[in-house]
Amino acid sequence: MADLEALLTSHLEHFKTHHELVGTLDPASIFQSLSSPERDALAEGVVSRRWQLSGKLLHSERDAGREAARAAAAFGSARAIVCVSVGAGYLLAHLPAALRSVLIIEPNPFCVAALLLAGEFKKCHARITLVADTLAAADALETILPWLQGKNLKQTIVYVHPAARAAEPSLYTRAYERVVQLFEKRSVNQATIVKFQRLWNKNIFLNQRVMHSAGTLNDLLQTGAPEAIVLAGAGPSLASSFDDLRQHRSRFLLMAADTAVVPLAKAGLYPDLAFAADPQWVNHHFAETADAARPAWVMDPVVCPQIPRALVDRGAKLFFWNNVFLSDRLLRSVDRGDVAHGGSVSTNAFDIALRWLGTRSDASAPARLILVGQDLSFPNRQAHCKGAVLEAQVYARSHRLNAMEQHNLRQMRALPVLWVKGIRQAKVATNAKLKIFLEWFAARAAEKNEPVRLINATHDGAEIAGFEHVDLPTALTGVEPRENPVGKIAPRGPGQVRDISRLIVDFTMIMRLMRENENLSRVLMPDQKTVQKLNANDAAFKNLRQAKDIAALAQQALILKITEQGEEVNAPEFYRAMAQAAREARHWARKVFGA
Known part of the structure; x- marks a missing residue:
């Protein structure tokens, strides 16, 4: 042997x-x-x-x-x-x-x-x-x-x-x-x-107008954690939890995904912390309520810029975390704190809540992280919570041949239907996208090291492996009323603004190089001088590493066609696309920083 x-x-x-x-x-x-x-x-x-x-x-x-x-x-x-x-x-x-x-x-x-x-x-x-x-x-x-x-x-x-x-x-x-x-x-x-390839850089640049004076995720995590956090999503069954949430409101800190803020506010429930991470313009509707500034907001730098700008005008307290894209890494002057991503803003909020509760060192009993409105499925053939922001728009477009029920059906069948074990039903319908979130929560429960009880008090929907499944009053047994710790965080003063004048110059250089190469690459029978010029411009483009990578983010569809889908893309098309991407990045950088 x-x-x-x-x-x-x-x-x-x-x-x-x-x-x-x-x-x-x-x-x-x-x-x-x-x-x-x-x-x-x-x-x-x-x-x-x-x-x-x-x-x-x-x-x-x-x-x-x-x-x-x-x-x-x-x-x-x-x-x-x-x-x-x-x-x-x-x-x-x-x-x-x-x-x-x-x-x-x-x-x-x-x-x-x-x-x-x-x-x-x-x-x-x-x-x-x-x-x-x-x-x-x-x-x-x-x-x-x-x-x-x-x-x-x-x-x-x-x-x-x-x-x-x-x-x-x-x-x-x-x-x-x-x-x-x-x-x-x-x-x-x-x-x-x-x-969202054309939104990432745009939103990161435009959000710099408020981010330099906003708080950071690290500021939040250094505050004393509560005993219990309820994390609300905008699943179809959220409305069924309103009565329990209202009755026990003083006993927990309420976190909510941006999609759940308006339904909760309509029910007279105001989150302590709201989370937003989606870059789409339509998401600004989630902050369109007179009570939007009552919670503090924790956001990704790529969030739709209309949200933080409107919230600042109303005096809301804002916090941001780090983003992985190069433009954010280049622009931030302090480490804001990282967040695990599971594909939805609720997974971001869950990661933050779990880490925050894990900092409680003087507690005699484990902290509790309780989910509500996290159906992760389509119980009773419903796709959205009652009172959801975009529900009114769906009703406005409804007529006798296009009712709300058909909207729900389209949402259910947008991807192939999968069946999983339900909380109140033997099985509930979900799809591949929602199942990614479901498996993400289950995976975090399986590897959890923090002394935190994970409880799913969602009224209906899919069971999450590794979570206790009880109603909200049972989940809060023994928890006493507590003061909201978020209000104790002092506002951060204006931070340092990075000088990106060199980056703007590099964007201009990329535009010149790519436009020149676009014209040169159209020559059917190029001579040696033309080929040498093309190669020299390509080499100069590669050396502009930061500007090149930031601009390339706006042309991921074209780049993935070449690198991972094996499709032929002619050279003029590529050069023209990169010139356009550099022009857009320069435009948004100038809009915020001048130069």
Whole structure:
């Protein structure tokens, strides 16, 4: 067995030299974690080249190489492949020459050891990234996102090793489902970036008018946390919680998503903290109420600029957190604090609430984070809370052939319907987008380390794994009335405003370079001088790193077409788009900072 462990170590070092290894499983210590029968199976595999998992062969008994070649032939013209296990790795020696990048997801420690001991990876011409991970953590596969960057998804395939799945069906089926979910989540994220590609920089620049004098998330988190926080979303069942919220209002701090502020205000309920993160102009309606300034607002720098500007005019207290986009990183003068993103403003608020409650050190009992109005589904075929801001607009457009019920039906069927376990019903309808949020909440509950009770007091909708499901009065048992700590936060004075005059000059340079290249690239038979000028302008463009990356954010649809969808985009179109993006970025920067 000592010789077997030494061989494993030797092959591991060879793998690390030529390929990449990530994940929570440490192959160097895997051997010690295996059972005696598993070690015997590995020893038998080294001698006989027969590799068995749970008593079942991981390859053809007659001709493993021929089986692998037949499987690889089906990959066609793929340029990259995601493999949910490759067993002992015979497949790797037969991959098509065009396939240059391989990602192997291996959740079974035995198969990680078998793959390394078999040594078949040495015959692979492609670059291998091995994710050795049990996938116990909900976000375990987030580590593969860098690998996916720049990959043409039309030429990337997912392969599940049949023999491994036959030996451990639940493990490998779950791994495959996790890969599919990650691809769906990534597609949703990319669609969001593309949908609002011209808003990100615009909103960040315009919000600088109020952000330099606003508070930060860190200011909020340094304030003493309450014993209980109720986080309200604008799910269809929120109205059913109004009576309980009103009766026990003094016993908790009320946080609300921007979509829930107006319905709550109509019911005489005023949040202590409201959250906004959506860049769309239509979202300014969520702050169009006479009581909008009663709560303090916590926002993302990309939020629709009409919201913070209107709130400042009414004297509201504002807080902002950090944004990942380069324009915000470049403009901020202080660290405001980071927020986890799950795809909705409610997930932002949940992360903040959980971290805030986790700072309570002198408490004898765990703090409580209670959800209401987080249906994450369409209970009773309803898509929105009664009294929602945009409900009036839907009614205004209604007629005998287009009623509110049809609006709800369109919302339900905008994406394929999925069925999940319900709170009051055996199952409720949801969709892929809402399920991302549902799984995000469940994942946070599974990995929660803070001494906080997670309670879902939502009246109806989908159950969230890892949460207690009780009504609001029960959730608040033993909680005494408390003073709102948000009011104790002193207003922040005007902060430092960054000088971005150099950035504005660089935007102007990009416009000149791209317009010149647009004209040069239209020449059908370019001479050497023209080609050299094109190359020189491209090199100068690449050197303008900050301005280039900020401008590129406004042309993500075009960039993704080239990098990940494999579509041909002619050069003049690209240069014209980048010139337009630089012009827009310069316009918004000048509007706020002058120059």
